[in-house]
Amino acid sequence: MLSNKDSPVSLDQRNATRLRVLEHIRTRGATSRIDIATALNTSPATVTAATADLISAGLIKEVVGESKSKSAKRGRPRVLLQLDGSSYFVAGLKIARQVISVLLVDFEGKEVTLHTHSLNKTSMSPRDLVKTIYTALEEACSRTEMTIGDLSGVSIGIAGLVDAKRNFVHWSSSLTERNVDFSRLFKEYIPCPAFIENDANLVAKAEQLFGLGIGLRNFLVVTIEHGVGLGIVLDGKLYRGERGCGAEFGHAKVQLDGALCQCGQRGCLEAYVGDYALIREMTVATQDRKPETVSDIHERANSGEQMAISVLNRAGQMFGLGISNLINLFDPECIILSGAQMSFEHLCSDEVMDRIQSGVANVDAPLPDIKVHHWGDLMWAKGAAAYGIEQVSILKVKELPTNAA
Amino acid sequence: MLSNKDSPVSLDQRNATRLRVLEHIRTRGATSRIDIATALNTSPATVTAATADLISAGLIKEVVGESKSKSAKRGRPRVLLQLDGSSYFVAGLKIARQVISVLLVDFEGKEVTLHTHSLNKTSMSPRDLVKTIYTALEEACSRTEMTIGDLSGVSIGIAGLVDAKRNFVHWSSSLTERNVDFSRLFKEYIPCPAFIENDANLVAKAEQLFGLGIGLRNFLVVTIEHGVGLGIVLDGKLYRGERGCGAEFGHAKVQLDGALCQCGQRGCLEAYVGDYALIREMTVATQDRKPETVSDIHERANSGEQMAISVLNRAGQMFGLGISNLINLFDPECIILSGAQMSFEHLCSDEVMDRIQSGVANVDAPLPDIKVHHWGDLMWAKGAAAYGIEQVSILKVKELPTNAA
């Protein structure tokens, strides 16, 4: 009798097909089997098999409705397939300085509830952080009919250097310790799969699944907030680097021995563009009237204050220089500038775009698209949720039986 | 009767396996089938099939000799497989400013002959360039018993912005025209498959196949010569960007509105590090004693001339800044500094390494290796040959019959 052991190659192959079908449905919305087969360049028979598996797992469902693509006049109508949001739920968390945001979403990414948990310290020990995350999750669930046990995945975004593959945080301003392996702590406190990632990478995932990156395979997402973050998507996947700490754009050096940065080094982009940098500059220049936020600086600039204009202007020039370097290196399809607040117009001005243009090696081919995306406050948590949905999709597909039931 | 049409998926799958086996033999040298099966995590039966195909195509051959890995005391001895260099020959060309270097190699990369064809102009029309390439190829072949018709591939390295997938050159200092599609010209003049690529990408290929990049999957190669070039290898493949003009490191901006560069922009790394930049600086500072080469500057620095020391020092600082930015973005396994001449010690000094170290976001994990590779003068042409061998390998594998003969 021959072995019945699953050959790993074949298993991976089939799951890869299932995942490709699932991803296509997620990005394109309600689609028919025949359209999926055409789009994925595969046979209808394969799509029938894959979708049957996904339906049995509760990941997708058949819906009634009109096909968006060419509607035939005659013949059997197409059956549309859509994500089934109701089977699984995921929590996306963003660890910010003052607050943890918890966004509970269904499997389509639709918001179930949002909860904000205040922090009294801007940094804490890993164990305390995970305990606080658990509390925040419980509070969020208590607003719904769910319990933590109903969650299929928890995804956590944090600023800093994170090796997501290992749930390992090299360093984060939210932690009092370096080199933290969260996988053990998660197993101890969180009763479902949990993932931690760099926050900018998560926003990149959100752009890819729900935002301006839908359908793109090579793009960069630059996040603008307290600091400057970067997410790199190459060939449809997040690029993280060998040790998981690549895509450090905020601390790219734009000036030899330049301004002092939070990180202790000199000349970092963030030291010219980050909000704390702008506030510091304004404070030095106008001791008596310290601005509280970047919006304050904007207001003063709009009302004609030369110093404010100059500060914002230099930030824009440095930012443009950094972006042009990204284009020179990556030559992406698109760069998405993502921010949750409206306080980064000075980084999207015509002058900045001119600076970018003038810094890119000149070819007679159109520049990559530079798109500005003003998200709501939920940007970061949505990013975490997007990543969680993706990871849980992978887990659920792997759990599918090898042979049809 | 059912269709016998090859399903493209399966065909690609088998060819991918054949190529993986071929690549393994190329990088590891003489190896037995059992070792290949273990290394590629596949079954001996598959390796038997793949190697039989590769042998019938003349790509590899069985050789006698001792296995390098654990030699068993008893049992059937392992049969070693090695590249068969004698079946196919490839020409690697480097278009430099004064000269075209032609390196004829066998399929193992062993030099058959080297020929240098002088140019009387530093730039010419695309058609003239291809004609000149043909002449240079003829001259090189005439030194051997080969003719151009015996070549299985011609690979051409050129400085500038090249979209290798399309054999399209956006811009090159060696051409009097922009936006040149070489595929038609190659068909017209070159009687075998021909490929054109950015020269730094080719050096990266050479490092991957023959040099310090063997076995690495994510590394960067920085070339230092007249200008500064970059080749990016991610997941074992050259990363070229969406329009094929990524990896432009020489024109990355390291200073806002800085020194004027050849390219017409300001603040490019090359404008601080390129040899013409150093010579220009020295000329301004010491009008009466213009240095001819970077080596001259080195000599003067070694003999204690402050101005020369200062010029080289600043170049090193700027270079270190650029490298640290690469590490921050890519977090590679390794960065290889490749140069054909010995005139870049000032870019590998301890001060430069300190500058790199101090510019990399700090994690408690070892920095990527920074390796210095002093090639001979053949560096560029060897790179072209490496790329040619790889491309021809792919072509030959694709030409294999679907069913065993």
Add this chain to the structure above:
DNA sequence: GTTAAATATTTTACCCGCTGAAATAAATAT
């Protein structure tokens, strides 16, 4: 209203590449 045509999906028979087990090959130890 019935039938024909059109189109979507499912079923079925089979192809292809890979695998494990068995067979074979080629050496050494006894």
Add this chain to the structure above:
DNA sequence: ATATTTATTTCAGCGGGTAAAATATTTAAC
């Protein structure tokens, strides 16, 4: 000479995918 060990090849079978046929479900035509 025979047993043992190890490498390679052969071979039957598995799993995923496909083309073609079958089936399902609609509209158009009469």
